[in-house]
Amino acid sequence: MKAIYFILLTGVLHLSACAQQESAAERAPTTAGTGNEPLPAEVVKELNEQALGDTVVKTEAEWRKLLTPEQYYVLREEGTERAFKNEYNDNKKRGVYNCAACGNPMFTSQTKFDSGTGWPSFYAPISEKRVKEVEDRTMGMVRTEVECARCGSHIGHVFPDGPEPTGLRYCLNSAALKFVKK
Template structure:
């Protein structure tokens, strides 16, 4: 993993769109079925929209029917980190970029094999780098 990135909130606001800032920095969620990548099937790598770190491979993407891009595994174990999220009266596992600590989404234990996990990620948190 590359060196950690730390910026002031003013620097993040200047770099990100209003929606990206709301999701990535304020732990927001985009509405289901509204994001650019929920039904994308193109091969490639998904990068963090804030810092460009490689997070997920399209080969690990699957259709969860939830309306958000879903992956059964990150690109590698050091790409993402998790925290416990107790907002909204729920107990969930938040997923964030290991490099810049931007909020990506949540991971749930109801995914397909081989991991049994579903990384439910906001499209606005990602940028797809198509496979050449």
């Protein structure tokens, strides 16, 4: 019986780990001090004004053919990848992070910062129309889930403990993103 409680506790701690992070004073944009310059203002403006495009609707069988098993688990089954063992947590390159399922541009390197959680974190999306926020009451917690506004795929969660200017921390799964270097 103790083993079952231990397994359940370990699972809850793993899933809630994204909610644990450093103080605001310890966070810094990941491009700081790396030699990377911010994206040009005209690129950010163009992405912000770009049309969202048609809603993407596919059957689960179509999604399974399109996505890797890990992407399907995260994007379609609302899973979470392992902290610190993902592709974009330490990415410091300049570019855009698109939805891995439909290509919707959602975040830029300009708003990415090191949250210390082990997942890529951003303080703002390119545009509020690019993401959808949904109340998530799973795992005995109340959180705000982040979905792709174009295809409805699970991207991660947003928390109110990020850096200025927004005070938000979009804690995302690398498997839900496709980085395009600019």
